[in-house]
Amino acid sequence: MPHLEKLIIQRCKSLEGVPEGIERLADLKVLEFFDMPDEFIVPLSQEKHGEEYWKIEHIPEVNHTYWRNGCWEVYPLDKKHGTKKSEQHTAAIVRTDQEQRNWL
Known part of the structure; x- marks a missing residue:
């Protein structure tokens, strides 16, 4: 996976930290955390x-x-x-229900 460009981590409620090895994915351009607990996101932000x-x-x-x-x-x-968490919420990109169906 050395040339991986996009990684999505979704609904991993028991994940306590950023997975080992992500730091070695030199070509990674986008990392997306979907529906992760605040206890995971807040320390990173x-x-x-x-x-x-x-x-x-x-x-x-x-x-x-x-x-x-x-x-x-x-x-x-x-x-x-x-950027502080409160400022991030003002910069949210909203994707509609129709787009959600396209992602699945």
């Missing part, structure tokens, strides 16, 4: 980036996505700019 930030710092686009109010809401982790 903190201004100081938590202990595991170094594993994903090379990835240009990291998002966390949740199904809310009938649509997918996509929030950039925005690790490079230190």
Whole structure:
């Protein structure tokens, strides 16, 4: 998988940290966390980036996505700019129910 460009991790409620080896995926351009618990996402999105930030710092686009109010809401982790969680929610990209069916 050294040339993997997009990785989606979805609904892994028991995942406690960024999986080992992601830091070695040099061609990874997009990392998407779908419907993951806040206990997983918040440490990665903190201004100081938590202990595991170094594993994903090379990835240009990291998002966390949740199904809310009938649509997918996509929030950039925005690790490079230190965006606070409250600011991320104002920058959400909303994807409709129709788009959800296309993703499945």
